[in-house]
Amino acid sequence: MLKNELRWKSCCLPDLIKKVLQDHIRQSTGKNITLKDITNHAQRLIPKPKNLEQVLTKLQSSDKTIQVLTKDDTLEAIYYQDEVMKKKYDCFPELLLVDVTYKLNDLRMPVFLQLIVDGNGESEIVCVYIVVSEFAETMTKLVQIFKNENKAWEKTKTVMTDDFMERAVYGEQFPDAQFQLCLFPVLRSVKREINVEKMNIRLEQKDHCLEIIQKLAYSNCEDEYQRNFDNLRDTGVQPVIDYFTNSWHPIRNQWVVGLKDSCHYNNQTNNRLESINQKLKQVIKKFSNLEEFFDDLELVIRCLQNK
Template identity: 30%
Template sequence: MRRTYEMFPEVLMVDGTYRVNKLRMPLYLLIVEDGYGQGRIVGFSLVANEKRETLKNLIGEFGQIHNLEKVKTVVVDKDQNEIAAVQKFMPEISIQLCKFHIMQAFARKLKKCAVTQEVQGTITQLVRQMVYAKSKTAYDNSFGQLHNVAPQQFVDYYHKNWLESAPMWCAYQTNMHINLGNTTNNRMESMNQKIKDVLHMNLSVPEAVQGLLLVCRASNYAVRHRSFVQQMTVPYRLNDDDEVVDIVVKQLTPYAANIVVHEFKTARSQTERYACTPEKCCVLKTTMGLPCRHIFATRMKKQMRLSF
C-alpha cells in the first residue's frame, strides 16, 4: 500500500462502509487510482464512531505514514466531518464532493416540497445543470431559473447547505483541479462491493482485518498480472501505422493510451476547429494531466513536433 500511494498520490478518495464486523465498527477506506484506471487501497481503518475528532485522528495517522503534500485532490461524499478532517491536515488541496451523492441529497429534499411532478422534474433538471455546468455563465443561468421555479423552502435549503460549498461540486470549478475524471465515488463503491464479498457483520474485528488484508493481496496480485501481461505484449493497433500513436501505446498504459490516441485522432481530423492556446485547453488536461485534442491541434497547426 505504501508503494502504491507513492506512485499515485494525486487523487485520494475517502469514504466509510458498514456491516463488516460484529461490533458494527464503520470501515473507512482510502483509495487512489492507478495507471490502469483501477481503484487501489492505500489505507483502511475500523473506527469506533464517525465523529469529527475520530476522523481527524484517522487522517492524522494516515499522514504519519504517507506524505500528504503529494495529494492534490480528495474526493468525499458530503459528510462535514470528513471534510473537516481533510481540511485540517490538507488545507491547500481541492476537496471535491461526489456528484451522485449531491444529486441524491437534492432529490431527498425535493420530495419534501409540496410541488407537482412537473415542477419536480424541472427543478431536478436545473440542479443537474448547475452541478455539471461547464462555465460560470451556465451555472448562473440555471441558478437564476431555479429561484424562479423552486419553492422558497427549497431555495432556502440550497442557500443554507450548498451555496458556499459550490466550488466542491460545481463542474466548472472542480474541473480546474486534477481528479483523474473521478466526479463520483464509484471506484469506492466498487471496492466496497469486493470487500463485502469477503466481510460480513458476523466477523470479529481480527477476522475482519484478516479479510481486508486478503482483499488487498488479491488486488495486488491482479495488478502484477496486468503489469506482466503489458510488459510481455507488443502493443498493436489495426490499420494504424502513425508514429505518434506507436509512441503513445508503447509508453503509456492501455488505459491512458486509449484516451490520448482518441484525442490525437480527433485533433488530426479537425485541426482548425480545436486549435487554441494552452490556456484554453479542455478539462482533460486539467483533470487528468494528459495532452488533449487542443494541444495536439495547436501543435499540428504550428507544425511543431508531436513528441512525448
C-alpha cells in the same frame, strides 16, 4: 457481562426504536439529533473485544503499521496500513478518495477506505480505518496518524468524499488540497431536503426545482451554470432558492461536473470505492468476528495488490 450485553444491544437497535428515542430527545431537550448520532453514541460504549490483543499481535508480526485508539479502556478505532500501501501512496499522492462501508464485522464497526489512482488508472487501497463511531474527533486522530506515517500527504492536491464530516476533517488536515464531493450523494441530499412538507411547497414546484438542480449539477461551464441558476431563481420557490443558495451555490466548484478545476482524473463519483467495497463484501462474511474480518480483509488486499 450484563452491562456489556446491554451496550451491544443498544448498538443494534432497529430504526423504529431509534426514531422513538430521537423523538423523545427532541421533545425533552429541544436538541435536533439524527439517527446517525444515536448510533454513534451507542457504538461508543462498546468495550474492547476480548481477542483484540491476540488479533493485533498477529497483525503486528508482519510489515504493517497497526495503531489502536482507545479511551477509558474503550476501543475507538484501528489504523491499518502495510508497506505496499505506503509505497503506492508515496508514488501517486495527488488524488485521495475516501469512503466508508458497513456490516463487515460483528462489532458493527464502519470501515473507512482511502484510495489512490495509479499511473495505469487502477484503484489502490492505501489505508484502512476501522472505527467504532464516526465522530470527527476520532477521524481527526486517524488522519493525523496517516500524515505522520506518509510524508507524501503534502503532495495531495485533491480529496474526494461523499460526507460533510469527512470533508471538514480532511479540510482541516489537508489545508492546501482542494475538495470534491461525490455527485450522487449530493443530489440525494438535495432531494431529501427539498421536501413538500418541510418547505411547505407544492409537489409540482418540488419536481420542477429538482429538474433544474439536476441541470445545474451537469453544467459544463460557469456560463451554463449561471443560466441554470437564473432559471432556479425565476421559479420564485423561495424556500428552495434560499436552501440551494446557502448550501450548494458557494461550493459549486466541488460538485458541479464542469466546474471542478482540481486534479480528479475524470472521477466525478466514488464509484471506484464502491467497486472495492463490493469486492470486500464478496469475500468478508457479514458480521465476521474480528479475527476472521482481518484475515479476509488482508486476503482481498493481497489480491488487489497482485492483480
